[in-house]
Amino acid sequence: MNSIQVNTSLYGPLAQYAGGKYIAQKSVELKDNASIRDLMDYFGIPYDQKSYLFINAVLCDMPGLLASLDEPLKDGDRVGIFSLQHMWPYQYRDGIRMSETLTETLREHGTMHNVY
Secondary structure (H helix, E strand, C coil): CCEEEEEEEEEHHHHHHHCCCCEEEEEEEEECCCEHHHHHHHHCCCHHHEEEEEECCEEEECCCCCCCCCCECCCCCEEEEEECCCCCCHHHCCCCCECHHHHHHHHHHCCCCCCC
16 A cells, blocks of 8 residues: 655644644554545544634635545645634734635635634
């Protein structure tokens, strides 16, 4: 069986799934053709606890969406998964690179809005 290495960073309460308290960084070995779903299952992270998710600095998911679960991973990918307690500063949102899957999901569900 061929495998890939994925460098993962978990933030906030999600860090506990990789042995951390506030931040956990761990390189994991997954089967070739693994997806974000496989990575989250590896750690045992409940899907509804995921907030923002980045693959190689590209935004692939947002709170309340599951757009990235079937996103394929490649050897050497860097994945950051944030907890629901993490917000993303508004001033950094314009012009962020997003995956095609997330772009399509937002097109279908409408843009995300924050309540202040």
